[in-house]
Amino acid sequence: MTKTILVVDDKKNLRLMVQQYLTQEGFRVVLAENGREALFVARHEKPDLILLDIMMPEMSGYDFIRTYAKEGEAPIILLTAKLEEADKVLGLELGADDYVTKPFSMRELVARIRAVLRRAEKESRPAAVLRVADIVLDQTSRLVKVKDTVVDLTPSEFDLLALLMGSPGRAFSRTELLDYLQGNSFEGVERTIDVHIRNLRSKIEPEPKQPRYVETVFGVGYRFCSEPAA
Numbered sequence: 001m002t003k004t005i006l007v008v009d010d011k012k013n014l015r016l017m018v019q020q021y022l023t024q025e026g027f028r029v030v031l032a033e034n035g036r037e038a039l040f041v042a043r044h045e046k047p048d049l050i051l052l053d054i055m056m057p058e059m060s061g062y063d064f065i066r067t068y069a070k071e072g073e074a075p076i077i078l079l080t081a082k083l084e085e086a087d088k089v090l091g092l093e094l095g096a097d098d099y100v101t102k103p104f105s106m107r108e109l110v111a112r113i114r115a116v117l118r119r120a121e122k123e124s125r126p127a128a129v130l131r132v133a134d135i136v137l138d139q140t141s142r143l144v145k146v147k148d149t150v151v152d153l154t155p156s157e158f159d160l161l162a163l164l165m166g167s168p169g170r171a172f173s174r175t176e177l178l179d180y181l182q183g184n185s186f187e188g189v190e191r192t193i194d195v196h197i198r199n200l201r202s203k204i205e206p207e208p209k210q211p212r213y214v215e216t217v218f219g220v221g222y223r224f225c226s227e228p229a230a
Contacts, residue, residue, distance in 0.1 A: 005029050006038060007031050008052045009051075033056070038052070049117055052064060062091065076096045079104075080100075132168050134147045170223055172223065
């Protein structure tokens with residue numbers, strides 16, 4: 001799948017030069033001349049990576065990162081003419097993934113882009129097999145074993161268990177779990193989750209009324225216990 005790169009820089013000639021080279025390298029490129037315009041473009045184009053200048057009118061690169069962090073997750077590579085280490089460190093601390101100091105070679109830029117994209121893809125790829133306590137969940141075969149015994153789960157039960165096991169110890173609200181199962185346009189009610197959890201517990205818990213694995217977080221929802229009691 002073609003990756004989309006958002007290039008943000010107030011220098012038109014640099015934007016066009018980078019666009020031309022990256023297009024030749026097989027990327028789809030969209031442009032913005034300042035941070036404010038970049039926010040608009042990012043919301044509509046959903047880039048896979050952002051090349052971001054720091055010093056720009058309207059909205060600086062730093063301010064863009066602060067705002068974008070609340071609504072997007074694309075990795076960011078800073079394009080900066082500044083040589084001071086503090087400027088680079090600030091960008092990385094705010095959430096940038098890498099930086100390239102101007103002037104830069106196009107070959108180096110492409111190498112950095114590909115490296116950051118590979119790292120982001122690896123980090124976002126869910127583990128094919130989840131193992132927590134006595135439960136093993138294989139997301140490829142959609143098979144669940146409890147103490148080496150295969151357990152038959154419905155699709156909803158399987159997806160709920162995979163989400164909970166993927167973040168052991170994290171409490172998920174009923175709304176989050178329902179949204180995960182049915183999407184933003186769901187017509188169900190939060191208590192639907194309680195039914196799924198009750199059925200799931202009946203299949204994986206030694207004592208469903210005293211669950212070891214899927215715990216209730218009162219006033220919130222549910223979590224998978226990272227260290228179930230013996």
